[in-house]
Amino acid sequence: MNKIDLPQGTLDLLVLRVLKGGKMHGWGIVQRLKILSKSALQLQEGTLYPALYRMEAKGWIKPEWASSENNRRAKFYSLTSVGKARLKEERNEWARLSETVAAIMKDA
Numbered sequence: 001m002n003k004i005d006l007p008q009g010t011l012d013l014l015v016l017r018v019l020k021g022g023k024m025h026g027w028g029i030v031q032r033l034k035i036l037s038k039s040a041l042q043l044q045e046g047t048l049y050p051a052l053y054r055m056e057a058k059g060w061i062k063p064e065w066a067s068s069e070n071n072r073r074a075k076f077y078s079l080t081s082v083g084k085a086r087l088k089e090e091r092n093e094w095a096r097l098s099e100t101v102a103a104i105m106k107d108a
Helices: 010-019 026-036 045-057 081-105
Strands: 061-067 073-079
Touching (some): 026 045
């Protein structure tokens, strides 16, 4: 499958969705998105970490230092109650947008 570029603002939605499943460190988030997208999404650290810092500043996620699977200290991120509410809003916005675009493109 070809690599795809995410539309602006979509990364936050995807990261929040992945974190709904539980705490993850940055590399784990990248790997989970790669798996779920069947390798179509291959994020770089330079893309993910600014998004994580932005979401942390907004109070959507919270970090916690812990040991990773290979006994290295890593920052694990989890959703806050504000982040859960934001995920719900983002999912609703995405559904409306995708339905609208699909309707417009139907006979294109």
